[in-house]
Structure formats: C-alpha cells, structure tokens
Amino acid sequence: QVQLQESGPRLVKPSETLSLTCTLSGASFSTHYWSWIRQPPGKGLEWIGYVYYTGKTKYNPSLQSRLSISIDTSKNQFSLNLRSVTAADTAVYYCARAGSGLSDIGDWGQGTLVTVSS
Amino acid sequence: QSAPTQPASVSGSPGQSITISCTGTSSDVGRYNLVSWFQQDPGKVPKLLIYEVYKRPSGISNRFSGSKSGNTASLTISGLQAEDEADYYCSSYADTTVVFGGGTKVTVL
Numbered sequence: 001q002v003q004l005q006e007s008g009p010r011l012v013k014p015s016e017t018l019s020l021t022c023t024l025s026g027a028s029f030s031t032h033y034w035s036w037i038r039q040p041p042g043k044g045l046e047w048i049g050y051v052y053y054t055g056k057t058k059y060n061p062s063l064q065s066r067l068s069i070s071i072d073t074s075k076n077q078f079s080l081n082l083r084s085v086t087a088a089d090t091a092v093y094y095c096a097r098a099g100s101g102l103s104d105i106g107d108w109g110q111g112t113l114v115t116v117s118s
Numbered sequence: 119q120s121a122p123t124q125p126a127s128v129s130g131s132p133g134q135s136i137t138i139s140c141t142g143t144s145s146d147v148g149r150y151n152l153v154s155w156f157q158q159d160p161g162k163v164p165k166l167l168i169y170e171v172y173k174r175p176s177g178i179s180n181r182f183s184g185s186k187s188g189n190t191a192s193l194t195i196s197g198l199q200a201e202d203e204a205d206y207y208c209s210s211y212a213d214t215t216v217v218f219g220g221g222t223k224v225t226v227l
Binding site: 035037044045046047049059060061062098099101103104105108109110111 | 152153154163
C-alpha cells in the first residue's frame, strides 16, 4: 500500500524559501510521476509540478521562476522548494503519485498546512 | 494556462442524478482523453473518482461516471446519496502540465 508523508516547517517568513519533503513507503519511484499540489484555505486545488524517477521535472508556469522539485531515490524522498514566498503561498501542500496521464493522481499524502507570515 | 470552468454549485435530491461540467479548451480537455475527477470532503484529502475521461479506479462506485464532448468533460452522479455531498474537481493534462478546474460544491437537498 502506497503511503506518502509530507514534512517540513509549518511557518515560513515572507521572502524566504518554503521547503517540503515527501517520504514514500510501500512502493518504488519507477513508472509514476511524483507530484505536488496545493490548496489555499477555502479555495481550489492548484497543480504545482512533478518529478519523474529519472529526475525529469515539469512545473506550473505560474510558479516556474521560483520553484524546484527534486528526487532522492536512495532516501525514498522527493522535495519541493519554493523561493521568495508571500502570503499568497499559504496553503495545504500535498505530495501525490500520478500515473502516466499526469492528471490521474491516485495516491495522496495527508497534506500539510504551510503558513507564510512574519 | 487557464483553469477549466466548473459550476460553483450543483444540487439534487436523494436518488436523483446530477451532472457536473468541466469546460476547458482545445489545448487541454478538448485535446486529450486525460481528464480526471476528484471528490473532496471538508478537511479531507481529494479522492480520485474517474481518470482518462471515464475509467473508475478499483473501489469507486459505478454511480460515478465520466464522459467528454469537445472541450467539455462531465461527471454524472447517479442515485444521489447524502454521502455524495462534497466538493468535486476536474483536472486535465494540458500540453505537459496539469490544470485543475475551480471546483463544484454538490449539495444533497
């Protein structure tokens, strides 16, 4: 059974970098797209981007200039770094596993609320 | 890259059928048969209901069905039940990225 668990600081100051890690258990990294999705409080879902097990990445164009996603298969982890954050980046951040269609996101972490505030 | 449009809310009585639309463009919904639907209860993690327009993951009730015509995808919930009250989101592959619809709140009257 696939399990995904987000970890990282819950509070980040404006202009700093939001860093989250997702730890995978119950599966291997191959053949799926390891994704990040966020949801601001009371709002809808926003796709952030993915990393493939080869290290190939693709990002939401609206976040691309501030974003990097990486993978460490030896640690069973993939990570998100979002630079120069503002209050608009406050959201529940989910890590997830997507199939070959990219939008078929079948497995999700529990999500972690990250607040951007001084 | 713009979000597909969903109605803000849809309601129905128990036992009825309702349909939620997801209108995109020829660059996402209209171009690819890679539309998914998710159900999200308040404070919970989204759950995949439909993928590749009409396919259901194991364990998903056949009361949920998906279809697509042109740039619009649809999710139909048949035999509406109180437990179906939730937020529903569509998503689509869109030229190497993914876009989510704005979400639809389903109310069971």
